[in-house]
Amino acid sequence: MLYALHELQRSLLSPMVTAASVLKEVTHSPLNPLRDLPFVRAVGANSELFTRLMQRYHKPNWDIETVDVDGKPVAVKTEITIDKPFCKLIHFRKETKVQGPKLLIVAPLSGHFATLLRDTVRTTLADHDVWVTDWVDAKMVPLSDGEFRLEDYVDYIKEFICSLAPRLNVMSVCQPTVPVLAAVSLLASERNPCIPDSMIMMGGPIDARRSPTAVNQFADEHSHQWFTNQMVMRVPQNYPGFSRLVYPGFMQHASFMAMNPDRHLNAHWEFYKHLMQGDQDSAEAHRQFYDEYNAVLDMPAEYYLDTVRIVFQDFLLPRGEWNIREQRVDPGAITKTALFTIEGELDDISGNGQTEAAQSLCSGIPKTRRKHLLAKGVGHYGIFSGRKFRTIIYPQISQFVQKQMRSKKQLA
Known part of the structure; x- marks a missing residue:
């Protein structure tokens, strides 16, 4: 049930993520003569941060040519x-x-x-x-x-x-x-x-x-039955593995983040500041790390x-x-x-x-x-x-x- 609700939430957020992504591209575009204005940078930074927090992350490419x-x-x-x-x-x-x-x-x-x-x-x-x-x-x-x-x-x-x-x-x-x-x-x-x-x-x-x-x-603090009851879910019908029992990627991702919440919160705050300052090199380093870190699979x-x-x-x-x-x-x-x-x-x-x-x-x-x-x-x-x-x-x-x-x- 929780897996299905997660998918529903993603579907409902999808139009807003798309709109924020478009707004981010417009504010960051080199063709935009106003892109360096503080207000425009703030709009772009907020749009990108929202997009990155809410979007789906698919399997990255190897990119080893x-x-x-x-x-x-x-x-x-x-x-x-x-x-x-x-x-x-x-x-x-x-x-x-x-x-x-x-x-x-x-x-x-x-x-x-x-x-x-x-x-x-x-x-x-x-x-x-x-x-x-x-x-x-x-x-x-x-x-x-x-x-x-x-x-x-x-x-x-x-x-x-x-x-x-x-x-x-x-x-x-x-x-x-x-x-x-x-x-x-x-x-x-x-x-x-x-x-x-x-x-x-x-x-x-x-x-x-x-x-x-x-x-x-x-x-050590939880029984094996607890893991079975709380962590295992069935794949929703919109995937080839429909009805397969899995430990969902979104649950794992939440566990990863919960291990070091302050570190991840600070990283996103620094990312926002880099965007506001126009520090694209630092912002790109953040993107590359979290594009990989946020991409998770079901086990x-x-x-x-x-x-x-x-x-x-x-x-x-x-x-x-x-x-x-x-x-x-x-x-x-x-x-x-x-x-x-x-x-x-x-x-x-x-x-x-x-x-x-x-x-x-x-x-x-x-x-x-x-x-x-x-x-x-x-x-x-x-x-x-x-x-x-x-x-x-x-x-x-x-x-x-x-x-x-x-x-x-x-x-x-």
Whole structure:
């Protein structure tokens, strides 16, 4: 019912959003001789702020058409290599003979689209041959395609790894550190030759009992039934996924904003001031960030509820009690895959130690092939995007991958 009311509200606001958008374009137009007058700027600023607060945000484009390789621009083509109901495996193919080590980036299925990792992809592309998991908005998936649970996520990752093997490196960002570790553990237990050369795990809740954050406390304070009753809704009839049970994107977005309300309020106030001052560079930076941040997708309800229970309430992975299709998930079985865990000192989503927990769980990996980094002065998003990611974190990732490649060649 709430989902339907949300859609009704959006429909009723649509004419006002359109009118405000037109007014914004008129006041900002370089053909408008009055655009620099204080009153006109105020009208334009108010119109744009209203538009941005009330409009729908659709999935952003990747916008990665070239990448600098050895100081020279190289064209990049985006190709779908595997197309599954809930995920598309995307290859960013460089128009060059030397592609670099293969890297599968597993994007989170936790509210935002995979394009949130645009900076991650663009940065790693310079030295690697990159694939990314591009998760599909659940409201766009017909009921006929069935359910999607956390164990299905693990199956997807296993399939993707095996399709790209051998000599593959896997990077997981935030939420997927758990299913990626499970997938690699199962492959190792099966003695599957698809096992990747390395795992890079960044800011994820491997053991959410360590340094609990507001996210962890929220999961601990509510029963699993509460999440089922309060957070799960059916998709309205105006979408292909009509009647599918989901955790709606608009609910997730409200949760994101509620975690740091002062920060977001101040950001919008600063944006308004930038518009009034004619500071278009600062205003554009705000637009780019919130165009991505405000674009959210629906998650399959069964996957969401599995994640709440298995990862944040029962802690089955670190307790050694997680079974997938009657097979125990045993990270200790991993012996041939190197491990690099990365955390941000100021991460308020995955607390310090939560990702590092993989180091002790993966006891079969020699210490010489394990590494941990606590990035000083870095928050959650800074682990995988921004200046510190590009200048401090990524160089260590690249060096780690290269080191594993040299080790493999020596063993061969």
